Amino acid sequence: MVDVRDGRIGRLAWRLPYLAERVGDGAARRVAHLVGRVEGARPGGVQRVALRVSPRLAQQNPGLTKISPDWAVDEVDVRRQGVRLRLDLRDNLQAVLYYAGRYEPATARFLAGELRAGDVFLDVGANIGVHTLGAALRMRDLSSGRVIAFEPADDALAKLQQAAERNGLGELIETVQAALGDSTRDAVLRADSRYDVADTGVRSLVGDGEVVQQVPVVRLDDWSRAHDLTRLDVMKLDVEGSELAVLRGAAHTMTRLRPRAVLVEDKREDQRRELYAVLDRLGYRPHGQLLDHNRLFRRDRSPEPTPQGHAGG
Template sequence: MVEGATDAGVHRVALRVSPRLAGSNPGLVKISPRWAATVRVRRQGVRLELDLRDNLQAVLYYAGRYEPAVRRFLRDELRCGDVVLDVGANIGAHALTAAKRLRELGGGRVIAFEPAADSAAKLGAGAARNDVQLEVVPAALGERRELATLRADSRYDEADAGVRSLYGDGEVVQEVPVLRLDDWAREHELDRLDVVKLDIEGAELAALAGASRTIKRLRPRAVLVEDKRPESSGRMHAVLDELGYLPTGAVLDHNAVFRPELTG
């Protein structure tokens, strides 16, 4: 917790607990995925139930924070009445923070897309535990409506929910529905969108392709997209440029911030 007081300290804690980097931490004792390791805690004003076998949740437990720069951005950016879209919400580290902040500001709406059934259930339970409004959509976003296979990442423990993806090379987690945001927004008459956070382990380009009409129509004032894959970074920037969004230069915990291009 002391080390987690700084952003650099949070990063160091993440490196220590990562199963992928176990060889660099020979003295670190890991909790076996076969054991139950669930704890209930309060972190930065949010009540959470954390599974310490999961890398993301372990960082949040031990460091006290996860992606602190993103959390600060949300607290500073959100305004009363905002509609926030969190794609790849996992257990709600950011979605619950955003919902709590909007409640403090007087109201708003948080829509969380999360395809994994266990994580989606934790989102719902977390909203109830913190008495906040959170709309959970148990689906992934992509460029077409289909069923897809959600897989684990072979570099991590099988309980690591935060690194599951549609492109994983590990064990099959479950079959999940994939939706286009454009279809969902039309069917649910979405008429406002202010902040979008997109972190879906390599599927960001597909999700943006299926969300192009909605982004052009509703013009959210901020789009955060995970940008840590050199092989796809250039294409992602080009797609957002086509949608009328330019990078601000800010990169928050590997999430690049884009704003609408000023016209006229």
């Protein structure tokens, strides 16, 4: 459980950015990054920084000094987690990465240790590519491998592609501008009404906020057949509530290629039982601890035969 109170030293440290604000928002932002980076290196520190950043959570955590949204800018060049990035601090994910110095560190460590030479890694809901880029760095170190990233949003995908080229990783990453689901269709990508429309990390096909754009939805089974996908080793799935639909549309691919590890965002109690049941039918069981809200599933047994006409492919 993350401590949501600042101790004496913490209160003093987080006063410094507000003192620097007298010079300007830029000075405050830079000082907050220095303080946040120290905190982010400690156990639970990234989550504490996330609680400081999110306006939605401000009233729930009165014991933590907040990071002012007035310090946010839409472009700041940084180096984080081994790659150069251009971040938009109006987005909570990118703000956490800026201030804490890292994002989802347990997931990043897992991928660095799990990926092997020649692996194919699939990042579904890649956003700006934090884990896509990290996986590509690992593949480059191993001298072989492939990263496939699905991301439907224009702005998030552009950041991913720009970062891939900027860091010399473009040849290792294949990007697909589409959302995955259980049917082929056009859909509306929406913001979350609780956040700024620029917050890319909370957009979804089931959101209740402003319309961001129209996006194509495809099944992984159809895409993998059309693109002759013959190998899939590790899969990460983070699509803000559409995980079940993605898995249903990927059943044949997962049965055929049998990735050894599947990471699925597991924050929704109302979907948890059905999510686990779908993965169980595909031959996957939860394994180990939760990694930054991502549950690790590994192959446990031979999957049940896919019902005729269900998964296609």
